[in-house]
């Protein structure tokens with residue numbers, strides 16, 4: 731049974747491992763090796779700790795093992811990754827529902843996310859719609875939004 735909880739001291743290496751495994755095994759299908767290497771270097775355990783000081787970071791835990799992560803700054807979504815062997819089992823949807831419910835409870839009327847090419851269809855499936863595209867230091871991204879009020883997260 732997968733549970734969602736806040737990042738805790740001691741999670742950073744496990745979260746970094748999930749992100750880097752995902753980048754190497756999944757995102758590498760859509761992005762050049764140079765960008766994947768840069769992202770893997772960026773998402774070190776120390777950087778996960780720093781992100782935990784700047785944003786609300788959540789993890790999905792399955793039998794004590796971190797299998798996914800997402801973070802939130804208000805209504806903005808960051809760092810959504812699911813462990814490759816757990817992809818397609820509803821972990822990403824659970825993580826998004828968790829932060830959408832929190833943002834709605836704080837009065838935000840929409841969520842906004844930057845999506846990789848790899849995750850674009852996932853966000854669309856969850857009701858997000860394209861707003862624009864952007865080029866970042868980590869390559870091409872879609873920017874999508876989803877209304878929160880009057881919709882089911």
Ligand SMILES: CC(C)(COP(=O)(O)OP(=O)(O)OC[C@H]1O[C@@H](n2cnc3c(N)ncnc32)[C@H](O)[C@@H]1OP(=O)(O)O)[C@@H](O)C(=O)NCCC(=O)NCCS
Pocket residue numbers: 752753756757809810811812813816817818819820821822823824844845846848849850851852855856
């Ligand atoms: C994108 C990602 C987070 C999705 O996580 P997940 O746990 O596999 O997603 P879920 O199983 O909760 O899927 C929810 C729904 O979205 C659909 N979906 C998931 N990924 C999809 C994709 N790439 N394209 C289209 N639909 C997708 C699922 O089929 C499911 O639909 P259903 O409810 O009709 O069955 C995961 O694949 C991942 O970590 N990808 C690589 C990392 C990445 O790109 N992260 C985003 C950075 S912006």
